[in-house]
Amino acid sequence: MGLLRIATAPLGTAGGDARGAMTDETRRGARGMNDESPPGADPYTAYDDFNLPSYVGLPSFQKLPWVTDADALAARAPDVAIVGAPFDDAVSHRPGARFGPRAIRQASYHSGSINSLALGIEPYDWLDVVDAGDAPVTPMDVERAHAVIERKVLEVARSGAIPIILGGDHSITYPSASAVAAAVAPRRLGVVHFDAHADAANATWGNLRSHGAPMRRLIESGAVAGRNFVQVGLRGYWPGPETLEWMAEQGMRWHLMTEIEERGAEAVVADAIAQALDGPEVIYLSVDIDVIDPGMAPGTGTPEPGGMLTRELLRAIRQVVGSVELAAMDVVEVAPPFDHAEVTAAAAHRCVLEAISALAARRRDAGGSPRR
Numbered sequence: 001m002g003l004l005r006i007a008t009a010p011l012g013t014a015g016g017d018a019r020g021a022m023t024d025e026t027r028r029g030a031r032g033m034n035d036e037s038p039p040g041a042d043p044y045t046a047y048d049d050f051n052l053p054s055y056v057g058l059p060s061f062q063k064l065p066w067v068t069d070a071d072a073l074a075a076r077a078p079d080v081a082i083v084g085a086p087f088d089d090a091v092s093h094r095p096g097a098r099f100g101p102r103a104i105r106q107a108s109y110h111s112g113s114i115n116s117l118a119l120g121i122e123p124y125d126w127l128d129v130v131d132a133g134d135a136p137v138t139p140m141d142v143e144r145a146h147a148v149i150e151r152k153v154l155e156v157a158r159s160g161a162i163p164i165i166l167g168g169d170h171s172i173t174y175p176s177a178s179a180v181a182a183a184v185a186p187r188r189l190g191v192v193h194f195d196a197h198a199d200a201a202n203a204t205w206g207n208l209r210s211h212g213a214p215m216r217r218l219i220e221s222g223a224v225a226g227r228n229f230v231q232v233g234l235r236g237y238w239p240g241p242e243t244l245e246w247m248a249e250q251g252m253r254w255h256l257m258t259e260i261e262e263r264g265a266e267a268v269v270a271d272a273i274a275q276a277l278d279g280p281e282v283i284y285l286s287v288d289i290d291v292i293d294p295g296m297a298p299g300t301g302t303p304e305p306g307g308m309l310t311r312e313l314l315r316a317i318r319q320v321v322g323s324v325e326l327a328a329m330d331v332v333e334v335a336p337p338f339d340h341a342e343v344t345a346a347a348a349h350r351c352v353l354e355a356i357s358a359l360a361a362r363r364r365d366a367g368g369s370p371r372r
């Protein structure tokens, strides 16, 4: 049996560098997935980790370099950093969103390089995007989990990166947005919140950190002014009149799904942006995947029929991120045990790609320079 001779070119590492040492050269220098040059004489031409198939190697988001250490993040100061918040002990109904970050990271059939057809941009030519790993949560202790999520998001935000947090149940928005509000201060934070649910209850069976209550906590704590907390896509049969009354007293604005049906998503989202920015300068975008109709996104804990189309939400994210200064974003409530064919995880993954692409397009359109 002949031995394969593989010494002529270094093979790509099927794992990248867990210390986040992948350089721009290794990311861009080697052959890409769709290299248009003819096959070379050497069939073992190196493909670095970024250019290997999505299912090969360590599953960082979009095969971006892992930069999990706070000091390394601060030194690198990336433009955007993905953060996992794999916690779901605050749910009122079906659990499973703790598996969301891993499922979202894996829901790609691309190698690292991407080209947004909608926006005509290769975002990683314009932005340094890394995967900062997960907050070190443990189950069964909501306070501890929220504390480590808040610390992790604060580390990322203080590095100068825009955190994009993958949930996790929606309770994680309380520590995440609290951290972001602290990091951007004294500039004030507005929130655009896509969801079937208002999540502004006082408590759920007595628990103040429930996934049905984070928006109330953020307003009560002063992290976000009620009048700049704007919700889009609410529908179904919750909350009750007392909670809606409390929301109105805070000046919260919300746009029901019925309004989207009547006016179209683009007009409604334009209003939501203006309301959230009526005072604040920067926006936290919170996307509960259950804003999408469960027919298109079944993998979630509290599915409510009659929601947005996936394509409407993706367009809405381009609209928001393209017209505000984004401070942070989260995508929550992806519960893989209830998903089918990874359709919900893929929708969440694309929500993130739309945001990254829109951030890159914003930099380009503002006259910025590409990174290379």
Ligand SMILES: [Mn+2]
Pocket: 195, 196, 197, 288, 290, 291, 302, 333
């Ligand atoms: Mn929801």
